[in-house]
Amino acid sequence: MLKVKIAQNPPHVILALEGELDMATGSILEQVMEQIESRDLVDITFSLDGLNFIDSTGIGQLIGYYKVFAKRDIPVSIDNNNAEIEEILALIGVREIMGVG
Amino acid sequence: MGSSINQLTMEFPSKAVNIGFARTAVAMFAAQLDFTLDELDEIKIAVSEAVSNSVIHGYKGTEGMITIICAVGEGALEVQIKDEGVGIDDIEKAFEPAFTTAPKERMGLGLVFVKEYMDELIIDSVSGRGTSLIMKKSPCHNKVEV
Numbered sequence: 001m002l003k004v005k006i007a008q009n010p011p012h013v014i015l016a017l018e019g020e021l022d023m024a025t026g027s028i029l030e031q032v033m034e035q036i037e038s039r040d041l042v043d044i045t046f047s048l049d050g051l052n053f054i055d056s057t058g059i060g061q062l063i064g065y066y067k068v069f070a071k072r073d074i075p076v077s078i079d080n081n082n083a084e085i086e087e088i089l090a091l092i093g094v095r096e097i098m099g100v101g
Numbered sequence: 102m103g104s105s106i107n108q109l110t111m112e113f114p115s116k117a118v119n120i121g122f123a124r125t126a127v128a129m130f131a132a133q134l135d136f137t138l139d140e141l142d143e144i145k146i147a148v149s150e151a152v153s154n155s156v157i158h159g160y161k162g163t164e165g166m167i168t169i170i171c172a173v174g175e176g177a178l179e180v181q182i183k184d185e186g187v188g189i190d191d192i193e194k195a196f197e198p199a200f201t202t203a204p205k206e207r208m209g210l211g212l213v214f215v216k217e218y219m220d221e222l223i224i225d226s227v228s229g230r231g232t233s234l235i236m237k238k239s240p241c242h243n244k245v246e247v
Contacts, residue, residue: 001121023153024117053124053142055149056210084142091217092210 001025003050004032011042014079018050021058033065041074048080059092066098107133109171115160115184117153123169124148130171131178135240143218144178144238150211151182151234159186159232177220177239185231192224 002025008014013036021029036044046062048054066076078098080086089095109130113119124145131144148169155167170181189195196212216222219236226232 020121022117022120022149023156024120053121053145053149055146055153056214057153060210084139088146091214 002028004029006032006036007047008045010036010039013041013044014047015044016047016050020053021051021061022053022055023057026058026061029061041069041072043074044069044076046076046078048078048085049082051082051085054085054088056092059089059094063094063097106174107172109169111169112166115156115163115165115167115186117156119167120149120152120156123152123167127169127171127180131173131238134173134176134178135242136178136238137241140238140241144180147215147218147236147238148180148182150214151236154211154234155182155184155186155232158189159184161187177237179235179237181233181235183231183233188228188230188232189224189226190228192226195224 001019002021003018005016005018006013007016015029015032017029019025044065046065062076062078069076076098078089078094080089107130109126111123111126113123127148128141128145131141136144152167152169159165159167165185168181168183170183172179196216212222212224215234215236219238221235221237223235224232225235
């Protein structure tokens, strides 16, 4: 299960993710992104501290948003202090692709 | 696994909603060995990647059955994940980072994760008939440094 909380509203959006982000739960995040994508945005931050699971499909989804919003000059970054999640992000090289807080 | 002391078999439709159940069930089964919590998380990721592969690539959105057989014995876990989907045309290429036949959904890193987190990975696939993936892992304290 995944919960997505809008911790900070546009234009500086912070989305706090709690639970599991994988192929099954990605649509929950997608619904939230559809709500905010048409708003005036300056930047988007995904806070992953509440996640207890992410796989390559979940990471691919986050990187997908990074690429989509880069076309609108809206930076997308990850804020993470969760050691287990950090290890997975490092394995995929997300630091080199996106900003990781 | 020749002299397994315990075994679990699961069969379920290739629905995304079953991926979380599959990885949690395998991790709970694996917990009878002395894996650390980090190692159990690694097993969860490997199972998640393998089952996602069957759903996305094996059955390509159509519905089929996925079978998972877990066994423990001789201080090691063995997990076999099987589908009867389209199979893998080029197994060597499937191991290349960023190679994927479904670029919108995946980064092509699923098998890279499995190889990273498990001790051993064997893939047997016949084009048009399905894929079997066998992965093995022992608790870190059981491993002997050479």
